Amino acid sequence: MKVLIVEDDFDTADFIKRGLEQNGDVAHHVGTAQQGMILATSEEFDVIIFDRLLPNMDGIDAVRILRGSNVATPIIMLTALSETVDRVSGLDAGADDYLVKPFDFSELYARLKALTRRQPLKQEALSLSIGDLVLERTARKVSRRGQALDLNPKEYQILEYLMMNPGQLVTKTMLLEKVWGFNFDPKTSLVQTHVSRLRNKVDKPFETELIKTIRGSGYILSDHD
The missing domain is CATH 3.40.50.2300 (Response regulator)
Structure with a gap:
């Protein structure tokens, strides 16, 4: 090293x-x-x-x-x-x-x-999109309906991981491992706090909710109800 x-x-x-x-x-x-x-x-x-x-x-x-x-x-x-x-x-x-x-x-x-x-997040696609939400990896930029979203580094990583697994359940444990590198639960509201802030930027200003909470399980990113 x-x-x-x-x-x-x-x-x-x-x-x-x-x-x-x-x-x-x-x-x-x-x-x-x-x-x-x-x-x-x-x-x-x-x-x-x-x-x-x-x-x-x-x-x-x-x-x-x-x-x-x-x-x-x-x-x-x-x-x-x-x-x-x-x-x-x-x-x-x-x-x-x-x-x-x-x-x-x-x-x-x-x-x-x-x-x-730790393996880096997959980099095959230069951009990811779900509905009107677009994440550009090379520029590390996120926009929805053409409107730029100002995300901090952890919010960006969470969103990238969710967009790599569209329509799939992403648990709190998965996010702790993939975004923070934890193989244990630190017993804090770390994930919930960051997802809440992310949702305020990605969903709150728009009519359609993309980040859905599955109570007791985790989160799903989808443009379908």
């Missing part, structure tokens, strides 16, 4: 870097969010480790900027903040995983390997 470490605590960074190199991986370390964003947008990495509390910029803001710049590299956030709201805010910004300090290197490494093994 080629790993970018964005961490201002040099002891922690050295601990991670040595562990990676002992496993034959390549590790690059920078100490500020700004340096991390420059490298993340100019070089190819298999995964990025981003500390939450960085000088001059919250790691969450940096991750949000990267996702807004269409950087799709898997990101795991490190933090001393362990409250559920802190974990959700990191994931909401676009991080793929979240690990609380202190941690064992073996756990971090297992999570890194899991992120790099």
Whole structure:
């Protein structure tokens, strides 16, 4: 793996870097969010480790900027903040995983390997459409009836996955695995909150509802009743 470490605590960074190199991986370390964003947008990495509390910029803001710049590299956030709201805010910004300090290197490494093994969403079609809803993959743009919809990165990923499975039941567990990379339920309203926001943008301004909730099961995207 080629790993970018964005961490201002040099002891922690050295601990991670040595562990990676002992496993034959390549590790690059920078100490500020700004340096991390420059490298993340100019070089190819298999995964990025981003500390939450960085000088001059919250790691969450940096991750949000990267996702807004269409950087799709898997990101795991490190933090001393362990409250559920802190974990959700990191994931909401676009991080793929979240690990609380202190941690064992073996756990971090297992999570890194899991992120790099994750298969990207299928890219066969350059665009997807359901009724008057169109998703353009190359430009990462979504429109309905020709009207552009402003989606955040997670909303876009949820919609893309739903549009890849038109008329099929997509469960909460499937979305947690495909969009967030979770193989467990974090016991939060993460999925419901994002789908609700997505529905407000995709359905609420229009007469026809496309995202349908199947109570107790999940969601179906369809232009049929």
